[in-house]
Amino acid sequence: MTGIRRTVVTIHPAGPWGGPSALRELLASRELLGNLTLRELRSKYRGTALGQGWSLLHPIALLAIYAVVFSQILRVRPAVGSPSGLHSFVLWLATGLLPFLFFSTVVTQGMGSLVGNANLIKKVYFPREAIVLATATACLVTFLIEYTVLHVAVGLAGAAISPARLLVTLLLVALLFLFGTGLALIGSVLNVFFRDLQHLLTLVMMAWLYATPVIYPIALVRAELGADSTGFEIYSMNPMAGFVESFRDLVYDGRMPDFLMVGYLALVTAMVLVIGHVLFRALEGSLAEEL
Amino acid sequence: MAEAAVQVDHVTKRFRLYSERNQSLKAAALKLRRARFEEFTALDDVSFDVPEGSTFGLVGANGSGKSTLLKCIARILLPNSGTILTQGTVASLLELGSGFHPELTGRENVYLNASIMRIPRREIDARFPAIVEFAGIGKFIDEPVRMYSSGMYVRLGFAVATHLDPDILLIDEVIAVGDAEFQDRCLEKFAEFRRRGRTVIVASHALGLVESLCDEVKRLDHGRLVEVDDSPGPDQPLPEESPGTDTASIVTGLDVLDRHGFCVTDVRTGEPVTLRLHYETPAPIERPVLSLELHTPTGVCAFSQHSRDADLVPRVLLGSGSVDLSIPRLALQAGLYEVRAAVLDDSLRTVHAARSFGFRLRVSNDSLSESVGLAVLGGRWGNPMQDQTAGGLHDEHEDGTAGGSGSEVRA
Numbered sequence: 001m002t003g004i005r006r007t008v009v010t011i012h013p014a015g016p017w018g019g020p021s022a023l024r025e026l027l028a029s030r031e032l033l034g035n036l037t038l039r040e041l042r043s044k045y046r047g048t049a050l051g052q053g054w055s056l057l058h059p060i061a062l063l064a065i066y067a068v069v070f071s072q073i074l075r076v077r078p079a080v081g082s083p084s085g086l087h088s089f090v091l092w093l094a095t096g097l098l099p100f101l102f103f104s105t106v107v108t109q110g111m112g113s114l115v116g117n118a119n120l121i122k123k124v125y126f127p128r129e130a131i132v133l134a135t136a137t138a139c140l141v142t143f144l145i146e147y148t149v150l151h152v153a154v155g156l157a158g159a160a161i162s163p164a165r166l167l168v169t170l171l172l173v174a175l176l177f178l179f180g181t182g183l184a185l186i187g188s189v190l191n192v193f194f195r196d197l198q199h200l201l202t203l204v205m206m207a208w209l210y211a212t213p214v215i216y217p218i219a220l221v222r223a224e225l226g227a228d229s230t231g232f233e234i235y236s237m238n239p240m241a242g243f244v245e246s247f248r249d250l251v252y253d254g255r256m257p258d259f260l261m262v263g264y265l266a267l268v269t270a271m272v273l274v275i276g277h278v279l280f281r282a283l284e285g286s287l288a289e290e291l
Numbered sequence: 292m293a294e295a296a297v298q299v300d301h302v303t304k305r306f307r308l309y310s311e312r313n314q315s316l317k318a319a320a321l322k323l324r325r326a327r328f329e330e331f332t333a334l335d336d337v338s339f340d341v342p343e344g345s346t347f348g349l350v351g352a353n354g355s356g357k358s359t360l361l362k363c364i365a366r367i368l369l370p371n372s373g374t375i376l377t378q379g380t381v382a383s384l385l386e387l388g389s390g391f392h393p394e395l396t397g398r399e400n401v402y403l404n405a406s407i408m409r410i411p412r413r414e415i416d417a418r419f420p421a422i423v424e425f426a427g428i429g430k431f432i433d434e435p436v437r438m439y440s441s442g443m444y445v446r447l448g449f450a451v452a453t454h455l456d457p458d459i460l461l462i463d464e465v466i467a468v469g470d471a472e473f474q475d476r477c478l479e480k481f482a483e484f485r486r487r488g489r490t491v492i493v494a495s496h497a498l499g500l501v502e503s504l505c506d507e508v509k510r511l512d513h514g515r516l517v518e519v520d521d522s523p524g525p526d527q528p529l530p531e532e533s534p535g536t537d538t539a540s541i542v543t544g545l546d547v548l549d550r551h552g553f554c555v556t557d558v559r560t561g562e563p564v565t566l567r568l569h570y571e572t573p574a575p576i577e578r579p580v581l582s583l584e585l586h587t588p589t590g591v592c593a594f595s596q597h598s599r600d601a602d603l604v605p606r607v608l609l610g611s612g613s614v615d616l617s618i619p620r621l622a623l624q625a626g627l628y629e630v631r632a633a634v635l636d637d638s639l640r641t642v643h644a645a646r647s648f649g650f651r652l653r654v655s656n657d658s659l660s661e662s663v664g665l666a667v668l669g670g671r672w673g674n675p676m677q678d679q680t681a682g683g684l685h686d687e688h689e690d691g692t693a694g695g696s697g698s699e700v701r702a
Contacts, residue, residue, distance in 0.1 A: 008376065008377070008378050009366070009376070009377045009381075010374055010375070010376050011363065011364075011366055011369065011370065011374060011375040011376075011377070012369075012370070012373075012374045012375075013369055013370060013371055013372055013373075028409060029406070029407075029409060031406040031409065031411065031412065032403075032406040032407055032409070034406070035402060035403050035406040036403070036406075039392060039395055039399065039403060042395065042399070043392065043394040043395060119390070119391075119392070120390045120392070121367075122367065123367065123383070123385050123390045124365070124367070124383065124390040124404070124407050125365055125366035125367050125381075125383075125407075126407045194315055195315055196315040285368075285369035286369070288362070288367045288368050289306065289307075289368065
């Protein structure tokens, strides 16, 4: 051929590890990723009266319900933000609840994404991870809007906002996104083989929410179990507890998070991503048959 | 010799046939194992090369593995063993409207499909008008594709796949869908593809159409590749032939004759037509039954008749000669029809000879009063006639009398 580099593809039986070529291929489909994400954002709320408004209504409604139940009826009293001096249950709740909801939608929707896109998978080839990634990215867009609104609210409530903390917050958001995507990769392929996993996940996510200091302060658990007890150590192993606490530190309290914790989160995220990628690659080949 | 655009090397693909499918954790946990299954070999050690710039045909009956093979080349399925090498971009049109998302508009789907093929946005912007034009869907391009008719779906799918200008185009049965005019445009597009040195692989069970298009045809039979005569003539024996008989030599030719007895290729709807079968048999065939069938490019049998049903069973067929089948009024819609002929014994159990003559019959229709469907029946609509009873009841109500009483008396 006259100087044109042609794509040469060798198709062979599935191997367990796609290697660097798999990532390169995913990178080469950036535009597809963008289009799939747009599609996800567009089709989700198309034909509904509120349109994109739905994506904001859901967290607002949950916030309102939890705020009434836990601050007015159950009398949960989080400590005053230090050094920010914030004293608002709703803001305190939102700093933890929004990231958790983001995580939970990434996993839930990512998990159903392969089955939901069976039509596409059975008819055209493209790196299948793109679908899971696009679903997660669409959730990320919604979450970024929500969290920006929250930052504005926190600023209006009188807390100082520092660029350094914003930067760390963004880093944490990226970590949380990758952590959720890793789990979604695992869940999405398994869901193709076991369709009822989706129902189980709803239960798991609810339990996970209550196992994470989202609607109650972690101080309550620490006081109950003892700060140095094994029980509390196990409780703190939950990566979501680390994420929620770090977000609270950054946004509500206005201080830097425990960087040892952030390191732990990065490690867990890397592990989940590697497992997710390997599992996905191993099962990817038979997707079109199983769907 | 051109370089191979696609190299299929000892490809085997097996599917699992589950006797009882359990796709749930619950079922798996209860039985402590996944479902039992049998293996089914869809492709068995298939090897061939498709030279660059050629149009390659894959024929075979339903379930012969041709769709599986295309899906393997398109990377949708992975082979169990063997490798496939493709050089250049691949676009596939497998089944109706490959990869369209029903909720998105035609426009959005075009861009989505383009990005699947990794074609940059600005390139599609330039080709977009041509795609809409070719698909002929006009303002529907901004409607969600779930609103499309199946014809529009196919047309848009074909338009996208061909206008994205892939190096290799894989097509499964799709050109057969759509009206005659669209089929013609598709064939034109194929010719253009060829001129530009692109590679096309077509799978179909309609041998005739594929053969008229392709440089080379391979036949798949139960997952195995079977050689088809390399010289592509229109006359090929059908796979249903009985073994052991030298079938091609019995039915030697076919003529399509118009009302004046001239050989033609085009016939108008409503005109008389005669199909003349030529035969040559060195050994006598006793009490032969002749059969003629007309098939559409989609494989639908539009017409089939045995001479036995028409009370003609000659005592013996020997030497060479011809048999006519006269059709007084060809009631078929415009399109291409594949002509298949067979010679059977009078129990219809033994097939002495069977062959396809390809798409030898081309029907055109001037009348626009019936332009869709398979048959032209010469239907005529009457004027609307108002139902007498309904009108009468209505009158009675206006008079204020009980509506039902009159009919009760009559009953």
